[in-house]
């Protein structure tokens with residue numbers, strides 16, 4: 001401010017000082033408090049820069065709430081002065097200036113810092129400098145508070161703001177003299193977020209004013225939501241209104257575009273960070289475009305604005321919720337608010353424009369009176385913040401002046417000493433503890449309010465409260481949504497998926513997705529990943545849309561199946577008949593028929609046959625390592641014994657005569673060393689070696705396999721590579737069968753008694769075919785079908801040998817005993833020899 005400017009303003013102050021003893025803005029006292037309030041609002045703070053005069057606030061729109069807050073400061077000071085105990089014998093005064101939002105905040109600061117003679121000295125050390133005021137209450141918004149705080153911090157002059165929530169004001173290195181009686185922006189944002197979470201809104205729109213307030217808080221909300229599943233559909237900046245409230249063309253277009261976007265969006269929740277000043281035109285446009293069913297979330301800057309609220313048409317547009325400081329009833333304030341100044345004399349003589357340096361508001365009282373009902377019903381919220389700020393300074397003065405019940409030391413108060421005391425205050429005021437934390441903030445509870453338009457009710461009804469110490473929402477009450485049947489509005493980008501459905505992202509927002517069923521065999525673990533179905537573990541399976549897997553049903557050959565029972569009955573039959581055959585052969589052991597069948601060698605065949613029948617049930621039931629071993633090794637060994645016996649028997653029948661005549665020496669060795677038995681034994685040993693070898697290469701471990709037709713089941717079976725082993729194992733048997741078949745074929749013309757050729761041919765052929773087809777079958781199919789086939793083939797092979805080989809002989813023994821004599825045999829042989837000759 002140049003010397004000329006100072007002179008002008010000094011003159012103005014002088015003029016006013018003469019007159020303003022009867023003003024609302026000034027109260028003489030021993031110690032003055034500065035008050036900065038927004039009685040008029042102009043967001044275009046730079047408009048006055050094109051002329052060298054202090055801006056005239058009264059040219060702008062009046063702000064009822066600002067006057068209400070100013071009255072709160074007056075009320076607090078008067079209450080302190082009239083109460084004897086806090087500052088006995090000391091009279092507090094005040095000096096208040098209208099900062100018109102941001103337009104007029106430097107000039108009042110200079111005024112407050114100057115001395116009584118309007119002189120602000122330039123000096124190096126202000127330790128013993130005594131400015132006009134001892135502390136400053138306000139201003140209300142962040143932009144103005146910051147500007148003011150830079151000045152006041154230089155002088156360590158205590159400044160207590162009652163509604164600037166921005167987080168950067170908590171930086172005590174930059175603003176050591178700034179304290180707040182409000183909770184910081186983090187908590188306001190958190191309360192909003194909790195509200196969204198509570199009502200499951202995850203698709204929201206953020207509108208902010210084009211100043212620091214709108215930008216900073218939008219940014220904060222953005223950052224906070226980044227950690228949550230709440231998405232911002234879009235974010236827009238509202239145009240700054242003209243100081244004279246006329247809507248320019250570009251502003252109108254911008255508002256039309258924004259409201260048009262709101263109409264089109266599926267998001268139904270709109271968060272608005274803006275001074276209420278920028279909102280009149282916006283809401284006019286909202287009404288003009290008939291926007292409905294919207295939930296508006298108001299930041300503290302406009303949450304309890306009575307003027308916006310008086311636009312009763314707004315209730316058409318949806319539900320208004322807001323975050324604001326908790327209500328604390330201040331007794332007597334409602335009456336004080338609209339009380340005219342007691343000594344209100346004639347208006348000061350104002351000949352020069354702006355002469356009051358913004359300490360005038362002719363219309364304030366009348367306007368406030370017209371809003372008195374709504375202000376009275378809405379209670380004291382920010383009012384309490386102003387009230388407690390004044391009390392905090394008074395308490396600090398109390399301890400600085402060493403007051404007792406009756407008197408105080410009336411000494412010079414240097415601001416920096418008062419500041420130290422303000423930091424230390426700790427007192428109870430109307431049931432609330434007033435104490436500043438390390439950021440210089442007072443932790444006040446926040447309320448979530450809903451706008452109501454019923455006369456006679458609180459227009460800003462509290463529907464929930466937010467406790468900053470716990471970071472959570474409490475006591476969420478009923479909200480009357482302006483929706484059919486009062487249902488909670490839904491604002492979600494996508495409906496949440498049913499359990500077991502994964503999310504498929506659509507676009508960039510994590511809140512927008514399609515729901516896709518998890519396929520069978522996979523499941524959704526919501527805690528781990530909502531976007532991907534996880535495959536089930538190896539032995540488990542799941543149905544469509546499952547959130548977990550279940551153990552698959554184990555499948556193996558069971559007793560209760562018809563094929564099992566049939567094959568088992570066959571085996572039992574085979575066992576009984578073989579037992580019967582053994583009995584018959586035992587009884588007729590010495591008969592030529594038995595001897596021609598092999599004599600003792602018959603029992604060498606019958607015993608393994610009987611054993612095989614007995615253990616054949618190993619095919620049924622849960623496979624184990626031992627049953628698998630049985631299946632893969634035992635039966636094949638038994639067959640080898642039987643087949644080698646049959647082969648050697650065929651050999652004897654066909655070739656023994658020829659061998660006896662042509663190779664007598666070999667024949668004598670054959671007879672002397674029990675050739676047949678040696679042959680059988682060596683073949684068995686050979687087979688043992690083969691089986692042992694193949695067991696070593698292929699283990700008998702169990703395997704689980706999926707059923708391609710029914711994934712819900714798991715097939716438990718012996719080693720699936722078993723068919724290759726089977727082929728190796730049976731190769732020897734096959735060789736023997738071919739041999740036996742050959743001998744039998746050669747001897748097919750032998751007398752019927754010796755002619756087992758037909759039967760041996762039959763059962764060898766059968767064995768051959770069944771083994772090969774089983775191997776083929778196994779390589780094509782798997783599962784229970786293979787087991788039952790394996791079982792069936794084994795039993796049929798056993799039956800083939802028992803019935804095919806022994807059956808006819810038994811039949812002869814039992815039904816043609818006359819043919820079972822030595823004489824008959826001799827005659828047959830004679831007949832054969834003669835016929836041959």
Ligand SMILES: *[C@@H]1O[C@H](CO)[C@@H](O)[C@H](O)[C@H]1NC(C)=O
Pocket residue numbers: 242243244245246
């Ligand atoms: C309001 O201000 C704008 C520009 O600042 C001006 O063009 C307009 O004429 C003014 N309107 C009124 C009614 O003063």
Ligand SMILES: *[C@@H]1O[C@H](CO)[C@@H](O)[C@H](O)[C@H]1NC(C)=O
Pocket residue numbers: 288289290
């Ligand atoms: C809003 O509604 C009114 C009457 O209900 C109608 O006249 C007007 O055209 C509507 N405006 C828009 C933008 O839809």
Ligand SMILES: *[C@@H]1O[C@H](CO)[C@@H](O)[C@H](O)[C@H]1NC(C)=O
Pocket residue numbers: 349350351
């Ligand atoms: C008010 O100002 C007018 C014009 O400057 C002057 O004539 C009048 O005497 C002044 N009144 C008071 C009370 O100062």
Ligand SMILES: *[C@@H]1O[C@H](CO)[C@@H](O)[C@H](O)[C@H]1NC(C)=O
Pocket residue numbers: 362363366
């Ligand atoms: C305020 O209202 C009263 C009566 O309602 C009226 O007499 C007075 O002129 C008004 N004051 C202003 C500044 O409008």
Ligand SMILES: *[C@@H]1O[C@H](CO)[C@@H](O)[C@H](O)[C@H]1NC(C)=O
Pocket residue numbers: 404405406407408409
């Ligand atoms: C209060 O303090 C003054 C001096 O500062 C002293 O004279 C007076 O007795 C004190 N009163 C009480 C009640 O302690």
Ligand SMILES: *[C@@H]1O[C@H](CO)[C@@H](O)[C@H](O)[C@H]1NC(C)=O
Pocket residue numbers: 426427435
């Ligand atoms: C404030 O005072 C209350 C009771 O008087 C006490 O419990 C609390 O700890 C004090 N707080 C601080 C920060 O000193």
Ligand SMILES: *[C@@H]1O[C@H](CO)[C@@H](O)[C@H](O)[C@H]1NC(C)=O
Pocket residue numbers: 484485
């Ligand atoms: C409101 O509730 C009634 C009864 O519960 C029901 O019949 C009606 O369909 C509902 N209306 C809407 C819009 O949900």
Ligand SMILES: *[C@@H]1O[C@H](CO)[C@@H](O)[C@H](O)[C@H]1NC(C)=O
Pocket residue numbers: 525526527528547548
């Ligand atoms: C889901 O994932 C969580 C975390 O990775 C894990 O603790 C939990 O066991 C999983 N639940 C299931 C059923 O897999």
Ligand SMILES: *[C@@H]1O[C@H](CO)[C@@H](O)[C@H](O)[C@H]1NC(C)=O
Pocket residue numbers: 498517544545
């Ligand atoms: C999976 O969920 C979807 C959506 O709820 C449903 O349409 C579908 O029938 C479900 N599928 C099964 C197999 O339950």
